[in-house]
Amino acid sequence: MRLSYPPEIKVIQVPCTGRVDIIHLLNALENGADGVYVAGCLEGECHYRTGNLKARKRVAYVQKVLAEIGMEPDRVAMFNLSSAQGKRFAEIADEITARIVALGPSPVNKRSKTHATV
Amino acid sequence: MIVADRKSLEEILAMVQEKHKILIVGCRGCVTVCNVGGEKEVEILEASINLARKTSDQPIEIETVTIERQCDNEYVAQLKEGINTYDAVVSLACGVGPQFLSEAYPDQLFFPGVNTTFFGGAVSHGVWEERCQGCGTCIIHHFDGLCPVARCAKSLLHGPCGGSSDGLCEVSKETLCIWDMIVKKKMEQGRLNDLLTVMEAKDWRSARDGGPRRSIREELIP
Ligand code: SF4
Ligand code: SF4
Numbered sequence: 001m002r003l004s005y006p007p008e009i010k011v012i013q014v015p016c017t018g019r020v021d022i023i024h025l026l027n028a029l030e031n032g033a034d035g036v037y038v039a040g041c042l043e044g045e046c047h048y049r050t051g052n053l054k055a056r057k058r059v060a061y062v063q064k065v066l067a068e069i070g071m072e073p074d075r076v077a078m079f080n081l082s083s084a085q086g087k088r089f090a091e092i093a094d095e096i097t098a099r100i101v102a103l104g105p106s107p108v109n110k111r112s113k114t115h116a117t118v
Numbered sequence: 119m120i121v122a123d124r125k126s127l128e129e130i131l132a133m134v135q136e137k138h139k140i141l142i143v144g145c146r147g148c149v150t151v152c153n154v155g156g157e158k159e160v161e162i163l164e165a166s167i168n169l170a171r172k173t174s175d176q177p178i179e180i181e182t183v184t185i186e187r188q189c190d191n192e193y194v195a196q197l198k199e200g201i202n203t204y205d206a207v208v209s210l211a212c213g214v215g216p217q218f219l220s221e222a223y224p225d226q227l228f229f230p231g232v233n234t235t236f237f238g239g240a241v242s243h244g245v246w247e248e249r250c251q252g253c254g255t256c257i258i259h260h261f262d263g264l265c266p267v268a269r270c271a272k273s274l275l276h277g278p279c280g281g282s283s284d285g286l287c288e289v290s291k292e293t294l295c296i297w298d299m300i301v302k303k304k305m306e307q308g309r310l311n312d313l314l315t316v317m318e319a320k321d322w323r324s325a326r327d328g329g330p331r332r333s334i335r336e337e338l339i340p
Contacts, residue, residue, distance in 0.1 A: 023158070026165035030172065068127040069170035107173035 001086050005093035017041070017078075018051025025062045025076055032109040035075040035100035036062075039092065042080050052080060072103050119148035119239065120212040121246045122155065122232040127166055130208060133229040134167065137178065137205035142167075142231070143197065143219070144184030145211035152246055154232050155210030157184045163210065163231065188215030194222045201226055237268075254324030254331065260317065262303045267320070269296035275317040277301075 014020055017040035028036045038059055040052035056078045063073035077096060081088045134140050142160050150156030160182045171178040181204070186193045188211035201207070201223050208231045209216040216228040236248035251268040257275075258265045267273045271289045277297030281288025287295040304310045322328070 021158075023161050023165060026162065026169060030165050030169050065127060065166050065169075069131070069166070069173060071169070071173055108169065 003086055003090040005090045006097040008097060009093055016046065016048050016051035017055035018046070018048055020055050020058065022058045022061050025058065026065065029062075029066075029071075029075065029106065029108065032106060034106045035077075035096065035103070037077040037079060037092075037096045039079045039081060039089065042082050045082065071107060074099060075103060075106070119151050119237070120214075120234060121152045121236050121238050121248075122149055122212050122234045124154050124159065124163070124210075124232055125230070127170065130163070130229070130231055131167065131170055134178070134206055134208065139179040139203070139205050140167075140181075141201070141204045141207045142180060142182045143188065143207060143209050143211070143215070144182070145186075145188040145209075145215055146184060147187045147189065147211070149211055149215075149232065150184075152240070155212075155215075160184055160210055163208070188218055191218065191222065194218050197223070252325070253320070253322070254328075255321065257317075257320070260312070260315070261300045262307065262309070264296055264300050264303065266296050266300065269294075273320075275320060276313075 017038050020038050025036050025038075038055050040055050041047070043052060046052045059076055059078040062076045066073045066075060077099075079092045079096075081092065142164055144150070144155050144157055144160035146156060149159075153159060164180045164182050167178065168180055183197065185196055188194060188209060197219070202225050204226070206227045206229060207219065208229045209219055210231045212232065213230060213234040216230045219226070219228045237250040237252060238246050238248040241247050248268055250265060253267045257267070266275060266277060270277055271287050271293065272279060274297065278295055278301065279288075279297070282295040282298050285295055285298045287293040301310070301313070304313055324331075
């Protein structure tokens with residue numbers, strides 16, 4: 001399966017999305033990422049049981065912070081898919097890139113580059 | 119422990135609005151345990167303020183430090199170096215912290231980053247409840263270890279009142295009636311008769327009603 005996804009996306013691998021903390025998402029935005037999204041396993045299928053559920057709550061926390069400071073909460077998102085869904089991965093990448101491009105560059109740097117995290 | 123809630127970002131941003139260089143001070147005591155003012159929360163607040171200021175094109179310089187306890191002058195003294203080089207300092211300790219800091223460094227401005235709420239503990243992950251209100255004369259042994267002073271909305275020493283219904287207090291559907299719990303526990307333990315004892319009126323002078331309190335231990339004074 002040779003699928004492509006937008007080259008603007010920077011993938012950061014973690015053993016489990018449960019490792020992704022609020023501070024990591026905030027730091028990415030602080031450093032100029034136009035958006036960050038977390039791609040976790042399907043709910044109920046976390047190898048560590050609740051890693052992806054924790055990640056979802058942390059994403060929600062960061063969305064709240066963005067809303068409070070007047071930045072679009074949609075710049076941060078959580079997706080769930082299984083590691084066997086390569087096609088879905090590419091679709092999500094397209095979807096999130098389109099969403100972030102529509103929001104425009106981050107007010108932090110006003111550069112027209114899209115970064116995202118998996 | 120002392121439990122607190124982080125103030126809203128909006129409120130904290132307003133406090134430091136005109137400032138260009140600030141220090142955020144965390145505390146490794148109670149506020150670390152209730153996940154509101156420890157090292158991790160200091161970092162999150164730093165990143166949030168930074169992000170807010172960057173997006174509004176008013177960058178700010180932020181430094182952070184987390185000390186062992188802000189309610190202890192021995193540790194507060196560690197901040198001496200450079201404390202007056204900041205435009206303001208935000209403390210994420212309970213209300214005691216920024217006061218100890220203000221007393222130690224009278225030239226600096228200190229802002230509370232949290233709202234101090236109560237003495238309690240975590241009943242489950244992420245949920246804290248009040249258990250004590252520091253009344254100064256503990257009487258919970260009369261109530262099988264349940265405190266009606268802190269946990270009954272009216273601090274009744276003889277209860278429940280007529281507002282108790284289905285185990286809930288009349289003040290809210292979220293609040294358990296502690297008197298319902300006391301009576302149930304006494305019944306379960308076969309000690310219901312204990313409640314026939316009339317409690318003497320509580321002397322509230324040992325509580326806040328007597329003014330700010332002080333504890334002196336002669337044996338510890340050098
Ligand atoms: S009786 Fe007073 S000291 Fe004892 S738990 Fe209740 S409020 Fe705290
Ligand atoms: S309902 Fe129970 S907890 Fe509420 S005020 Fe009455 S006795 Fe106290």
